[in-house]
Amino acid sequence: MSLFILSVFSLITVVVDATLGSTHASCRNIPGDAGWPAPSAWNQLNQTLDGRLIATIPLAHVCHEPTYSGTECTNLQHAWDTPEIMIPQPAEFMASWFQNQSCTPFTDESTQCELGNYASYSINVSSPSDVVSGLAFAQEQNIRLVIKNTGHDFYGKSTGKGALSLWVHNLDSKQIIPSYNSSHYNGPAVKIGAGVSGGDAAAFASQHGYRIVAGSCPTVALAGGYTQGGGHSYLTGLYGFGADNVLEWEVVTTDGKHVVATPTQNSDLYWALSGGGGGTYGFVISMTSRVFPDGQIAISTMTFNVTTAGGVEEFWDAVKVFHTYLQPLVDDHGMVAEYLISNETLDLFGMMAPGFTRASLTQAMDPMIAALSKNVSGGLTAEKVNLTVADGDGYYNLYAAIVEPLTLQDTIPPVNGGRFVSRENMAANASAVNAALRAATANGAFTVAVTALNSEGPSRAVPAIADNAMQPAFKDAFMSVIITADWSWENSWAEAAVLQDEFINVVLPNLEAATPNAAAYNNEANWQQPEWQQNFYGSTYDRLLSIKHTYDPNGTLYGLTAVGSEAWSQDADGRLCPSGAV
Ligand SMILES: Cc1cc2nc3c(=O)[nH]c(=O)nc-3n(C[C@H](O)[C@H](O)[C@H](O)COP(=O)(O)OP(=O)(O)OC[C@H]3O[C@@H](n4cnc5c(N)ncnc54)[C@H](O)[C@@H]3O)c2cc1C
Incomplete structure (x- = not known):
């Protein structure tokens, strides 16, 4: 069954910009702008994706008219913001500051459920070609693109008003590599899809007699923002940070190329992805990481x-x-x-x-x-x-x-x-x-x-x-x-x-x-x-910015506080526009 539900827009209210036009020619289009893709364009994208495009219906729509349901709303209030509620949903995210009450279970049922900072559509990514399709569509239509994994990001980087979201969750493969061989490491490794959580990766490694560097919170995605942002762990005293243990990143770059980044191949991309921040340099499909024999x-x-x-x-x-x-x-x-x-x-x-x-x-x-x-x-x-x-x-x-x-x-x-x-x-x-x-x-x-x-x-x-x-x-x-x-x-x-x-x-x-x-x-x-820039990246910032310009020269990937994000700002309607900064 196709998950593509255009009729969502008859159920919830979409805020429409009264001016029907973006304020700047190169601002990203949001719903209501003249440049916003027509339904036929979304339909075409959905066909290209074999039905894996999902229009956002915020979970909390059950707490607002015309789809209010008292029982469902009460249940949601009790479970709100928990990882188990947010993670399996394509567009939900945890940073409640950025939810900004646009559609939560705690406002009056008579208030409208608005998309606010939710992405408008998500692609349930199952392969690199889905990512390529999403990137091409966002670039052609000049709309915002975000990458959402578990939605744990503190700054709402995995969501965005009017965005097309690449939803990572179902890239959940796991593979033990008993003897990974390279010029920089020989030994056991684990290759995981980018949607695998730290808890699942740690359990999987353990079943095979190994330990992996993962966070204390089991629900964070290991190859997502966690390792891309550094990743501290109970095992950091022994093995360093998550980023210190990466052997390979499998990536789709913003120009649609499917590449592997290692210390010796696309080494600048490897360097940046290993600690330089999530959602900034490309879409990670999988990560291969060093593991260690378990022990006392x-x-x-x-x-x-x-x-x-x-x-x-x-x-x-x-x-x-x-x-x-x-x-x-x-x-x-x-x-x-x-x-x-x-x-x-x-x-x-x-x-x-x-x-x-x-x-x-x-x-x-x-x-x-x-x-x-x-x-x-x-x-x-x-x-x-x-x-x-x-x-x-x-x-x-x-x-x-x-x-x-x-x-x-x-x-x-x-x-x-x-x-x-x-x-x-x-x-x-x-x-x-x-x-x-x-x-x-x-x-x-x-x-x-x-x-x-x-x-x-x-x-x-x-x-x-x-x-x-x-x-x-x-x-x-x-x-x-x-x-x-x-x-x-x-x-x-x-x-x-x-x-x-x-x-x-x-x-x-x-x-x-x-x-x-x-x-x-x-x-x-x-x-x-x-x-x-100084506090979150320190002396790595200048090189990271230069790598950002190489791999994402048009700023396809934006996230608040991400490297290069100073080049963009949101206008009063939430539209992403060039800020004039470098
Ligand atoms: C409850 C909680 C506990 C935490 N515990 C720890 C901890 O123990 N140790 C620690 O170091 N950190 C911890 N963190 C911080 C966590 O590592 C970050 O919030 C991290 O960014 C989450 O990554 P995610 O991919 O799971 O989340 P998301 O919000 O989905 O993504 C975070 C960022 O990574 C990007 N991203 C995700 N997947 C991909 C991909 N496949 N390709 C490219 N970009 C991608 C997103 O676009 C976004 O910019 C915790 C956070 C929370 C909320």
């Missing part, structure tokens, strides 16, 4: 709070002690820790210790527990912090048992931002870092999520496969911090703007002051963070 590993969890620490001052003293003793575990032993800090609680939901047993990890943590017991007036003993230590002979099983259930439902509330805390920042003024974390969470509006890691420590077992565009500042980071505004869909939408303002003008400057030169992870920050 341990994990620890613990938590303490204002009550168990004996008061607010004592709690923040304990946070400082925790960091003092965490850093050598991370720096010297390749451990990676993930934890949440609010104004009341620190929750270490997983510190992964490759090579450790339950006994050796317990012993390694003794100094931290002793210091928390002795130096904090609440006396945070192992019992009081609910210390748990477990081990196993494989990474994935331990991860799946302890971490995955906690991160499976992770999503993106409207306001988030990010910042690294470098090892230099800790050495220079750890008290200032502690004070900045305290200030960020003080009024209860924001929570801090930390990944503590060291990609360059003595436990690093292998260098990167080749030089790549990994953010240089990530290599100096002790913490990669995400600051998230606590959000309830019972809030008025105006409160999101207040939180955004507070984050950009108060919380972030405070943290920046305590973390000079530290930058921010390009995948996990806020779209309004200043000097994003």
Whole structure:
């Protein structure tokens, strides 16, 4: 059955530009513009694609007239923004700031369901030729093109008003290569389609006795924005970032060529795709990545709070002690820790210790527990912090048992931002870092999520496969911090703007002051963070921009904060237009 549903436009309202014409000859056309493709053109494209073109009907149309259904709407409200709802849908995306209430389950049923920042159509990509057709159509018709995988992007890069979206999800092949041979690597590898999630890739590698570098959130696409943007992992202390392990990218470039990029073939494209940001240089069909024999590993969890620490001052003293003793575990032993800090609680939901047993990890943590017991007036003993230590002979099983259930439902509330805390920042003024974390969470509006890691420590077992565009500042980071505004869909939408303002003008400057030169992870920050070229890409930016100009000279691929995106801006109607910048 064809999924192509032109009749959607009788069900939901499409905002039509009253001027019926774009404001600039080279702006991308949006629905209502004179240059917007006629229904016959879309029909023709759908035929070329054997029926794999899908017109967008936002999920939340069931919450709005004329298609309102009370039961379906209530169900959707409970599940809204969860990965399992968003990922199987071609045009849904998680960044609620960019959903912008155009069609959510939380506005009144009498308000119209509008497409807003949703792509207008998606191609359910099943082969490189589908991508070639989509690229050609978008270029001929001068419409916006986006690539959507899982829709996890913080900046809404996988969606766009009036866009034709290349939906990656069903490129889900997985293959073990027991002995990959090349001049830069000989050994086991995995080749995955670009739609395979990190969790699926890790489970697949594990079934064959291997580990793969994947994120702690299982639902992110491994070969999508994750590895293309760098990709931190519980295994980064041993094997580096996701981008460090790529052997091959299979790509359709914006001129429709189907190519392979390796360290020795199309090497500039390989370099840029390995860390230089998703959705920027071409459409990735598949990725081949180095894997490692699985082996012994341990994990620890613990938590303490204002009550168990004996008061607010004592709690923040304990946070400082925790960091003092965490850093050598991370720096010297390749451990990676993930934890949440609010104004009341620190929750270490997983510190992964490759090579450790339950006994050796317990012993390694003794100094931290002793210091928390002795130096904090609440006396945070192992019992009081609910210390748990477990081990196993494989990474994935331990991860799946302890971490995955906690991160499976992770999503993106409207306001988030990010910042690294470098090892230099800790050495220079750890008290200032502690004070900045305290200030960020003080009024209860924001929570801090930390990944503590060291990609360059003595436990690093292998260098990167080749030089790549990994953010240089990530290599100096002790913490990669995400600051998230606590959000309830019972809030008025105006409160999101207040939180955004507070984050950009108060919380972030405070943290920046305590973390000079530290930058921010390009995948996990806020779209309004200043000097994003420097902060998200650093010294790689100029070369990335030159590669962008080589592989996408006409700016077919645009994403907010992506390399080269300064050449475009959105007008008041959401139409993408040349900005006049280079
Ligand atoms: C809940 C949550 C948990 C996260 N956990 C981690 C983590 O543990 N470690 C970590 O490093 N990061 C993590 N991230 C950040 C994550 O890596 C980025 O959001 C990443 O961009 C998601 O990529 P995606 O392809 O899954 O998402 P999408 O939103 O679909 O795509 C992201 C970007 O990549 C592009 N893209 C996707 N597929 C392709 C393709 N085939 N070809 C070309 N471009 C493509 C898109 O166009 C877009 O620009 C997390 C994010 C969230 C929301």
